[in-house]
Amino acid sequence: MNTTHLSPLILVDGSSYLFRAYHVPYLQALSTADGQPTGAITGVLNMIKSLKKDYPNGNIVVVFDAKGKTFRNDLYPEYKANRPPMPDDLRTQIAPLHEIIEAMGLPLLVIDGVEADDVIGTLSAQATKKGIETVISTGDKDMAQLVNQHVRLINTMTNVEMDVDGVIEKFGIKPDQIIDYLALMGDKVDNIPGVEKCGPKTAVKWLLEHNTLDNVIANADKVKGKIGENLRKALDQLPLSYELATIKLDVELSQSLEELVPSSPDIEKLTTLYKRFELRRLLAELDKNQDEESGIETDTNAVQEKVDVNYDIILTQAAFNEWLEKLKSADYFSFDTETTSIDYMKAELVGLSFAVEPGVAAYVPLAHDYEEAPAQLNREWVLTQLAPLLADKKYIKVGQNLKYDANVLSHYDIEIAGTIYDTMIESYCLNSVATRHNMDALAEKYLDYKTVHFEDIAGKGAKQLTFNQIDLEKAGHYAAEDADITLRLHQAIFPQLEALKGQLAVFTDIEMPLMPVLARMEQTGVLIDSDLLAEQSQAIGARLQELEVEAHNIAGQSFNLGSPKQLQQILFEELKIPVIKKTPKGAPSTAEEVLQELALDYPLPKVILENRGLSKLKSTYTDKLPLMVSPKTGRVHTSYNQTVAATGRLSSTDPNLQNIPIRSEEGRKIRHAFIAPEDHKIVAIDYSQIELRIMAHLSKDPGLLAAFSEGRDIHQATAAEIFSVDLDEVTSDQRRSAKAINFGLIYGMSAFGLSKQLGIARNKAQAYMDKYFERYPGVLSYMEDTRRLAAEQGYVETLFGRRLYLPEIKSKNAMRRKGAERAAINAPMQGTAADIIKKAMLAVDAWLEANQDPRIKMTMQVHDELIFEIHQDIVESATQSLVTIMNDAVELSVPLIAEAGVGDNWEQAH
Incomplete structure (x- = not known):
């Protein structure tokens, strides 16, 4: 028989890699735009691709565990009983992965009643008998028992190979002793009983002394101490443990080795699958391979597997001027700043990088000061040349987290103006929950590209270098890559955003215009005592x-x-x-x-x-x-984050102004320390019951609409309805209960939750909720319709088109599904409230820009509240104008009401 086409045989432990890929942090972030996780799929396919590259003549067979119990459960019902159920976001990746592997033309085996290990063991035994070299690709240590002169293991994730000598080096015993070793130790994960307190060292010691498990058992009475007692207690169960740990070598298979050979890939199906699961790099490779075969050259744009890079380090004025002309003649360009600190108030500019097309980028070093650093261009001269370009509205600029760059450049009196695109915000508007929005995660998701990390060139911990201390060759490549990848990300993400009208509007009308507003607020800072x-x-x-x-x-x-x-x-x-x-x-x-x-x-x-x-x-x-407190300004400068909260709300860090407690006296005292400058007042303007007003607008419930339109106290009105009393007869306790119901329903509170909050019986809380829905049937209809729509389309939207994907909305896990349903009801209200306060900030900023009055400054945004510093001479008139602007920020079916407070500090004004 001719076996050359079967040599070597590559047996892939698909289940092992599936679980391992699922737990890789950077892969966990990957998903499609509609929330379908793809990290485990990507990890396994990358591993298969690596194997195909390393073994171009190998015959790859992929094996997965089947659903349900195996023969080991018949031997021992408690086998794997402690393992938690497979997470839903992993389970949903199995069928697509199988479909892709089959479309690739690779043999795929899933055999009922046994595990993937047993199928792999059987095939490796068959191959050994035929003299075929076999490579088992796995991360499972149990497979070491299969190693022999013809079979070796490779862990593709760590690139570690293990032959017979490798097994001896790693475990201290030979491959034919591995089953004995596993039986002695047992396995907590698989729930295989072993000898209590017998770890690897003890198991190896016994096997080196006695060679086999049978001999260890025969000499058990000679083992002293507590471990000897444990061994003797385990004697009855050790044969069972041995059988459970033994990989079968005789699984009945419907196909022979000769039949388990690859077939031609189904290109059409692969193309469809790669597009459906947004596996861009694999799609680009597929296109490239097809084009090479047909002799066609195709531009795969930002998703091609490899872009030839040409990164310049600019050290002369002539080279800089040449690049300046490139920037001016490009349709758009990306740029990035490199600094000494992630704190924009402390950061000194070390250099800038630019890109004009994929792979074409440059770094301009300005302040590298290590001992052998070459001469660099004068920072003031470079910034003088660049300032008009960055401020000129006719040039389109692209960046990643541009607000940071804007803040740094503001130290040098440079403004970024005109049409700007921020890839971090593009990703966030496209899908706020699918991934983190930092460059490393976005490059992995959208470009299938692993960037150079800062730690790779600067080191870690206390000895980490600042950017000015990093060698120019390393620094130049890192910085130019940042600009290059930013450009490619824009090319990959923005077309997807353009295809979604609502999300595009959120990006162009709310988030991007808000970025410079937030930058100015951050630069202004707040005064504290x-x-x-x-x-x-x-x-x-x-x-x-x-x-x-x-x-x-x-x-x-x-x-x-x-x-x-x-x-x-x-x-x-x-x-x-x-x-x-x-x-x-x-x-x-x-x-x-x-x-x-x-x-x-x-x-x-x-x-x-x-x-x-x-x-x-x-x-x-x-x-x-x-x-x-910054020594430069005497103020505290927070950072507002636009891309953290899934619903669109802003968050803030260093310090976190959003979470200062207000329910305790001590928490409120902290607000006393946020003070007005001399001759100024703090003015806090807060939207009243904004989410309830949004609920009235969205649900169109006549009762809620009437209550708000007539200016009634909504909690008092709800109490009157629920308790069937006149408005003027509502007690404070009844109003408190109604308030708990009004806000509780927005957040999906159950009758159990309401009963705990009000300290009443659950059936009484349920009766309150039933009465509420009886009086406000439009709210119930809205909630039911929202749940149904969310389940159908996998997302909900705010009034202005912001989309929140709900990957758990169809989860088989009831708790996760219920959580997604609560989010589905709350997100349109919380997200719409976030959109409204952002629109209000834009309107206020436009008014401030038009007036150009330095006596009014917008200093903080906290939830539904804007805080200002206003000179005491104009505080009354300015406050009236600001309240009007906020009231008119958007038009709902019910009035928006902004309420203002004035004081010498934030607590007085709140």
């Missing part, structure tokens, strides 16, 4: 000491209040408080929601909660804010 915060820190510190003493007295002993382990012991072992929830590892939970429930009945959890809250306030705000 550091002395007041220091006093508060001192007071909180004293209270923390009191709480520590109180906690120790309740516990009857000293312990570390910040240690979950010690707290677990005190609460649940010493004080015998009942355990109401456990961590994933089975320990009693001390999470905040658990302590909140326990605090209703026990004093120590209440003390711990107060301690945690105050500790966080102290470390996050009262201690930290004074340290964040």
